[in-house]
Amino acid sequence: MDSKPDPILSCSEVWKLFGRNAQQFLKENNNVTDDMLSENGLIGAVRDASIEVDEGEIFIIMGLSGSGKSTLLRCLARLIEPTSGQVMFEGENLLNHSEKQMIQIRRHKMGMVFQHFALMPHLTVLGNVAFPLEVQGIDRSERENRALEVIELVGLQGRESYYPRELSGGQQQRVGIARSLSVEPKIWFLDEPFSALDPLIRREMQDEFLRIQSVLNKTIVFITHDFNEAVRLADRIAIMKDGAIIQIGTPEELVINPADDYVEEFTNDLSRAKVLSAKTVMSEPEPDAQVGGRVSSSAKIQDLAEELIKSELPFHVVDKNDNVIGKLTRDAVVDVLVKQP
Amino acid sequence: MNSTVGLSSRHKFAYTWPLAWGVAFAVVAFIWIGGDLWQWAVKAPKELTWKVEALGSCTSVRLCVTGFFKFMVSNEAYIFPWTFKEFTRFVAACIEFPYQIIRSFLASGFTIPLSGGESWQSPPISWLGLTVVLTAVAYRLRDWKLALMVFLCVAYLAVFGNWESAAITLSSIAVAVPIGIVFGALIGILGYRYEKFERAITPILDLMQTVPIFAYLVPVLFLFGFGPVSAVAATVIYAMPPMVRITMLALKTVPLEIKEFGKMVGCTKRQMTWRVLIPAAAPGLMVGVNQVIMLSLNMVIIASMIGAGGLGFDVLASLRRQAIGDGLEAGIAITLIAIVLDRLTQAWASRSPAPHHETKPTLLQRHKNLMLALLILVGTTAISFVAPFFAQWPEQFEISTGQFWNDLIKWININFFDELEAVKVFLLLNVLKPVKAFLLALPWPGVLLFLALAGLQLGGIRLAILVVSCASFILITGQWTKAMITVYLCGISVVIAAMIGITIGVIASRYPVLKRSVLVFIDTLQTLPSFVYLLPVVMLFRVGDFSAMVAVVLYALPPAVRYTLYGIQQISPSLIEAAKTSGCTKRQLLTKVQFRLAWPEIMLGVNQTVMFALSMLVITALVGTRDLGQEVYIALTKADTGRGLVAGLSVAFIAIITDRLISAAAKKRKQALGL
Numbered sequence A: 001m002d003s004k005p006d007p008i009l010s011c012s013e014v015w016k017l018f019g020r021n022a023q024q025f026l027k028e029n030n031n032v033t034d035d036m037l038s039e040n041g042l043i044g045a046v047r048d049a050s051i052e053v054d055e056g057e058i059f060i061i062m063g064l065s066g067s068g069k070s071t072l073l074r075c076l077a078r079l080i081e082p083t084s085g086q087v088m089f090e091g092e093n094l095l096n097h098s099e100k101q102m103i104q105i106r107r108h109k110m111g112m113v114f115q116h117f118a119l120m121p122h123l124t125v126l127g128n129v130a131f132p133l134e135v136q137g138i139d140r141s142e143r144e145n146r147a148l149e150v151i152e153l154v155g156l157q158g159r160e161s162y163y164p165r166e167l168s169g170g171q172q173q174r175v176g177i178a179r180s181l182s183v184e185p186k187i188w189f190l191d192e193p194f195s196a197l198d199p200l201i202r203r204e205m206q207d208e209f210l211r212i213q214s215v216l217n218k219t220i221v222f223i224t225h226d227f228n229e230a231v232r233l234a235d236r237i238a239i240m241k242d243g244a245i246i247q248i249g250t251p252e253e254l255v256i257n258p259a260d261d262y263v264e265e266f267t268n269d270l271s272r273a274k275v276l277s278a279k280t281v282m283s284e285p286e287p288d289a290q291v292g293g294r295v296s297s298s299a300k301i302q303d304l305a306e307e308l309i310k311s312e313l314p315f316h317v318v319d320k321n322d323n324v325i326g327k328l329t330r331d332a333v334v335d336v337l338v339k340q341p
Numbered sequence B: 001m002n003s004t005v006g007l008s009s010r011h012k013f014a015y016t017w018p019l020a021w022g023v024a025f026a027v028v029a030f031i032w033i034g035g036d037l038w039q040w041a042v043k044a045p046k047e048l049t050w051k052v053e054a055l056g057s058c059t060s061v062r063l064c065v066t067g068f069f070k071f072m073v074s075n076e077a078y079i080f081p082w083t084f085k086e087f088t089r090f091v092a093a094c095i096e097f098p099y100q101i102i103r104s105f106l107a108s109g110f111t112i113p114l115s116g117g118e119s120w121q122s123p124p125i126s127w128l129g130l131t132v133v134l135t136a137v138a139y140r141l142r143d144w145k146l147a148l149m150v151f152l153c154v155a156y157l158a159v160f161g162n163w164e165s166a167a168i169t170l171s172s173i174a175v176a177v178p179i180g181i182v183f184g185a186l187i188g189i190l191g192y193r194y195e196k197f198e199r200a201i202t203p204i205l206d207l208m209q210t211v212p213i214f215a216y217l218v219p220v221l222f223l224f225g226f227g228p229v230s231a232v233a234a235t236v237i238y239a240m241p242p243m244v245r246i247t248m249l250a251l252k253t254v255p256l257e258i259k260e261f262g263k264m265v266g267c268t269k270r271q272m273t274w275r276v277l278i279p280a281a282a283p284g285l286m287v288g289v290n291q292v293i294m295l296s297l298n299m300v301i302i303a304s305m306i307g308a309g310g311l312g313f314d315v316l317a318s319l320r321r322q323a324i325g326d327g328l329e330a331g332i333a334i335t336l337i338a339i340v341l342d343r344l345t346q347a348w349a350s351r352s353p354a355p356h357h358e359t360k361p362t363l364l365q366r367h368k369n370l371m372l373a374l375l376i377l378v379g380t381t382a383i384s385f386v387a388p389f390f391a392q393w394p395e396q397f398e399i400s401t402g403q404f405w406n407d408l409i410k411w412i413n414i415n416f417f418d419e420l421e422a423v424k425v426f427l428l429l430n431v432l433k434p435v436k437a438f439l440l441a442l443p444w445p446g447v448l449l450f451l452a453l454a455g456l457q458l459g460g461i462r463l464a465i466l467v468v469s470c471a472s473f474i475l476i477t478g479q480w481t482k483a484m485i486t487v488y489l490c491g492i493s494v495v496i497a498a499m500i501g502i503t504i505g506v507i508a509s510r511y512p513v514l515k516r517s518v519l520v521f522i523d524t525l526q527t528l529p530s531f532v533y534l535l536p537v538v539m540l541f542r543v544g545d546f547s548a549m550v551a552v553v554l555y556a557l558p559p560a561v562r563y564t565l566y567g568i569q570q571i572s573p574s575l576i577e578a579a580k581t582s583g584c585t586k587r588q589l590l591t592k593v594q595f596r597l598a599w600p601e602i603m604l605g606v607n608q609t610v611m612f613a614l615s616m617l618v619i620t621a622l623v624g625t626r627d628l629g630q631e632v633y634i635a636l637t638k639a640d641t642g643r644g645l646v647a648g649l650s651v652a653f654i655a656i657i658t659d660r661l662i663s664a665a666a667k668k669r670k671q672a673l674g675l
Ligand SMILES: Nc1ncnc2c1ncn2[C@@H]1O[C@H](COP(=O)(O)OP(=O)(O)OP(=O)(O)O)[C@@H](O)[C@H]1O
Pocket: A018, A019, A043, A044, A045, A063, A064, A065, A066, A067, A068, A069, A070, A071, A072, A225
């Protein structure tokens, strides 16, 4: 196997305990349990979390409310100081940086989108989007040109001189997205960016997000508590519960191999056909059998279903190099479709 | 006794407090009866003095304070790199300069010296122009209703002949308000940034808001001398604390996400404060701005005691002349200015958003309205050279209600003198005198004992220590007798105000129509400057304790009404329904349910009544009471800093004692009710 490139952002054994003398407590105790925490009046917001985010991937952290997602994200951006552990960004430990260095890193390499938009009410769309550049001291015409570009990217052209209160929720979050992109960040944090929007707009914004990502190819850490959203957007998903990371994997891996009941609970609500690919459902290859056609091994069953069900014959499953690696039968597909909850 | 042995410990505990109080009463009664034997305890002690070589003339608390201020204005106290005196001169100049300019614009006009020893006097801004512009501003900010209101208020000033005084008052307000806002906000920002600083200033802010305003005047007068500078300084000191508090609060309540956003885009500390936090906290800060304006206007009359002039001076002067009409008119003028400024700032804070513009406006377009306003002001002022009407509302058309009020009072005095006098004498003989005599006869160790017990019972050892040390301060500074007179006047007024207020509150809570008019009425009472209450009272009852009491009762009534109303209304309707279904009569409902549940709120209302009463009581020194207020007033006329501050602090300590005890009682009661 070829060696994997180093992850751009990673953290290992990160703990965040809220309460007094948390650091002391962690030093003195090794196997921390719930009881020990509550005895000491501590809240275990993040417990022993380790993740690695690769360049260009959409990494989603998901879990129920209060499971510590936001806290972990804020540890990654060092908005809050982890109680212990380390956070590596581009090969350096963020936690060793001085305040000044952090300001530089945040100014040029990080962008964040907030759940409730966090727009400045006294600035126009243009003013808001240009704000991060203004903070850097970039002069007016340059920053406004740059801001206009991103405003166009998120589809808000013509609204530059509106104030946030004159925009709908979806439009406001577009401003939030444009603003976080105006500095061309290396890493893009999004904390439940669509949770405050109603379902229809949320879908629209997810599409928009995917479109923008297809243009920009950013490294993304995205938080959500909606598994459907996670599955739509994610390359990989980390599932959190009570501060700990239970499982990390592609959506498909989570569906096939849930680590425990908690993860399975999430996957139950899901249309499996959307997640499972031909590769997972195929059976042993029969290179000589008569087939109705060829399908890519990474194609989702949902997209193949119509074609396959119409056909009497099985299909060849082929890999990237067009080698036949398996066979997909109608029965197998129907099985996936029918097993839906 | 043997029978108590079998009781549970809880029962034994239940007898502890009555027993303790019983013992305390017995001790006090004992001292009282054996009065001659215990001279030291029955007679209020003299001021505590000491003689220490090293301290020089600092032989009592009072003289130490005086000495301290004398030292400060001598040439020996340094605030690097200046002497303190140079520093105060610098501050004075910073106030004086803008004040003179604004005053020239609004009131007196500029005097420009010409060659040959002559000079040319420019007129002040035309009243007509200012009226038009303010009305237009109101219209632009809100609607024609606000415009009409502003127009009527401003026109009142001209028509009733208060224009010039109002302009002078406005000049000092115009200097004091920005200073109060800026420094208040800066201190607030520091408090927000540094927790230690916040912890240090919070008790100071608390104290500043309980020390009677009068007490500030003495040191300010000492440092800056009689004149508008002192007046502005005192106004700033009085109006600033709420701005500090509101700034800290507004910054703290900026949404966390906004703060995180600021950090994420890499703001430095300074950018974070000025670019992110302050703009995001702007609506909250506007509340502070409004508060500063309102409090500055509260100060107008008092500030005129140290040289503010203007409307405040008019009120004071008419109080001395007992010209009720003139005083009322000037008092109302102050209220109207307050209302106009209040509504205008509120309208400005909540103005509808400027619509987004597609094209970039030119400078002229953007400031079109401003230009127009300037044009009107300059134009009308220029015309006022030739047309006297533009310079001043013609004197022959001035309205004065002075005669009417004087006649009214005269009529009442002629026709109802006996009745009024009978009421006054009855109350004086049967209530005021005995209570006063009783309080003055109370031995001071007994009072301390009672306070300690009350503190212990209501809030524990810390509260007990606090109230006893506050009382001890009054004792050792030799003000016991005067403090007792303050307590007596305040106590009686509060009892009367609370009885009337609670009754009104209860009745009004039953009838929505009545409730609305009661609220309007107490709102009006509260906007009138406190001095205005004194005028009719003095004219009807002449100077003395009784007049003071009536004025205090009137002034302290609103909070009692308000809190009672609120307390009864916030009882959950389901409780009332439950009581009704279990067969309560209306009377039972009131006494058994509503009153009990509303009791904590009512106590807080009484607490507020006490605070209001104390602040008014100091002012009634002007009508001849012999309490701590008089001490402050005398100190003011003599510019005796030590005396004034010590007496002022004593009033503050009385306020603190009652406030802490009543709040603790209300809290306890609330817990007992499980609210
Ligand atoms: N500043 C804080 N002080 C104390 N406890 C905190 C603090 N911030 C978060 N917590 C606790 O840490 C836990 C995790 O919080 P966190 O906000 O990270 O959850 P979340 O997964 O983002 O939830 P949500 O989906 O509601 O945003 C919660 O139990 C929360 O109460």
